[in-house]
Amino acid sequence: MPDLYRSLLRPILFSGLNLDPEWLHQQTLQWLQWTDLEAPIALRQAILGQMQNIYGYADRRLSTQCFGCEFANPLGLSAGFDKDGQGAAVWPYFGFGFAELGTVTQHAQAGNPQPRLFRLVEDEAALNRMGFNNQGSQALADRLTQRSQQSDRPIQTMPIGINLGKSKITELEDAAGDYRESFRRLRELGQYFVINVSSPNTPGLRSLQSVEQLKPIFTALNEENVGRKPILVKIAPDLIDEDILAVVDLARACGLAGIIATNTTIRRDGLKTQVLARTGNPIADEAGGISGAPVRSRSTEVIRLIYRHTNGAFPIVGVGGIFNADDAWEKITAGASLLQVYTGWIYEGPAMVRQILSGLVDRLDAAGLDTLDQAVGLEFGSGRNRANEFTSTQTKSTFVDS
Numbered sequence: 001m002p003d004l005y006r007s008l009l010r011p012i013l014f015s016g017l018n019l020d021p022e023w024l025h026q027q028t029l030q031w032l033q034w035t036d037l038e039a040p041i042a043l044r045q046a047i048l049g050q051m052q053n054i055y056g057y058a059d060r061r062l063s064t065q066c067f068g069c070e071f072a073n074p075l076g077l078s079a080g081f082d083k084d085g086q087g088a089a090v091w092p093y094f095g096f097g098f099a100e101l102g103t104v105t106q107h108a109q110a111g112n113p114q115p116r117l118f119r120l121v122e123d124e125a126a127l128n129r130m131g132f133n134n135q136g137s138q139a140l141a142d143r144l145t146q147r148s149q150q151s152d153r154p155i156q157t158m159p160i161g162i163n164l165g166k167s168k169i170t171e172l173e174d175a176a177g178d179y180r181e182s183f184r185r186l187r188e189l190g191q192y193f194v195i196n197v198s199s200p201n202t203p204g205l206r207s208l209q210s211v212e213q214l215k216p217i218f219t220a221l222n223e224e225n226v227g228r229k230p231i232l233v234k235i236a237p238d239l240i241d242e243d244i245l246a247v248v249d250l251a252r253a254c255g256l257a258g259i260i261a262t263n264t265t266i267r268r269d270g271l272k273t274q275v276l277a278r279t280g281n282p283i284a285d286e287a288g289g290i291s292g293a294p295v296r297s298r299s300t301e302v303i304r305l306i307y308r309h310t311n312g313a314f315p316i317v318g319v320g321g322i323f324n325a326d327d328a329w330e331k332i333t334a335g336a337s338l339l340q341v342y343t344g345w346i347y348e349g350p351a352m353v354r355q356i357l358s359g360l361v362d363r364l365d366a367a368g369l370d371t372l373d374q375a376v377g378l379e380f381g382s383g384r385n386r387a388n389e390f391t392s393t394q395t396k397s398t399f400v401d402s
Contacts, residue, residue, distance in 0.1 A: 020115065022130075032090045036087070037147075055350055061361060061370065062361065066315050067192060069191050069230065071097045071158075071159060073097035075339050079102045079103055079194065085140050088147065092158045096353060099158065100162070100340065104137045104165065105165050105168075106167045106182045111134075116131070120272075122272040123273050128289060128291070144189045164183060165205070187224070187226075192232065193231045194233070195233045198235050199289065200289045209239060222254060230258070232260055232315075245305070248314065258316060260340070263289065265294065266289060270294065296320055303318050312377045312380070316335055322356070324355065325359020329359070334377070337373075
């Protein structure tokens with residue numbers, strides 16, 4: 001089936017029909033929502049059951065606990081794919097161990113002008129300048145609440161993360177309150193939360209990665225976090241190493257649960273694509289962040305940097321350029337406890353999840369390891385997941401305001 005997707009379906013979707021990637025994306029989400037909520041129950045069960053049979057993969061050696069959450073496997077869907085939670089109940093049937101919804105903002109917003117999503121096929125990459133288009137955090141809260149009350153359409157349980165961003169209309173000096181309000185609306189509906197200050201598509205947002213501007217945001221969410229939900233921060237790959245470590249140190253001092261490495265890059269060097277066919281403009285002149293294969297190496301470098309700096313005692317979610325089991329294994333052995341995919345999943349197709357998970361089991365066998373936790377940071381010779389040991393006590397402690 002994966003060969004059929006790559007050899008037949010993907011060429012048709014990517015070039016044969018010349019479909020707008022964003023339109024196709026929305027059609028996919030609408031179909032998932034229809035399957036879950038509107039299809040006759042018997043048909044729904046048949047579709048989801050078939051998806052589970054084709055794409056699901058279970059092996060106890062892949063299960064892990066991280067920042068107080070239980071994951072059946074380490075591979076999750078990255079934020080950005082399902083901004084408004086339309087497919088939240090369906091992602092387990094694709095084999096994912098977790099899914100991260102959003103980015104969602106306090107205020108509903110349309111995002112940047114279209115076209116704003118482009119495939120760079122030669123580079124196995126995507127360029128997006130979506131601009132946090134979403135229906136707002138209250139709409140997501142309402143959707144998730146209503147879905148949880150529909151007992152006639154049961155779903156598999158899995159950890160759901162919620163990625164929080166700043167509304168475009170909110171001034172930078174008021175960012176902390178914007179994040180806080182979205183978190184307040186959603187705190188009972190997600191298993192973990194992510195502070196997104198690293199998207200290049202909201203003016204000024206990346207300036208919030210400075211320690212001086214991050215601290216008020218961390219403090220505001222900690223004050224609102226009465227249930228002690230795990231909160232992580234997502235960073236850009238374009239920060240210099242010194243600034244990355246400053247963010248890590250602040251996050252640890254403020255009691256955050258982990259870090260996501262990394263978001264998209266604004267760098268354009270090394271790309272095969274020189275002109276964006278859809279606009280006719282040089283790629284260097286096009287705004288937006290690049291995801292996929294071009295960010296793979298830098299993402300892994302950042303994972304290594306953080307793991308080494310914290311001696312493996314701070315959970316890392318690795319994302320960026322994961323297309324196969326080799327990519328996944330590299331990030332895990334570099335220090336990532338969990339992984340996320342988006343662009344690779346689009347290029348490789350829905351069977352990619354099963355391929356990666358089965359490939360990770362093969363690599364555990366080859367390395368003589370009993371669990372995936374033992375592979376986290378393996379290239380440093382640690383052979384064990386100290387981040388899990390850290391969070392087993394950290395998530396039970398009171399967050400500090402440092």
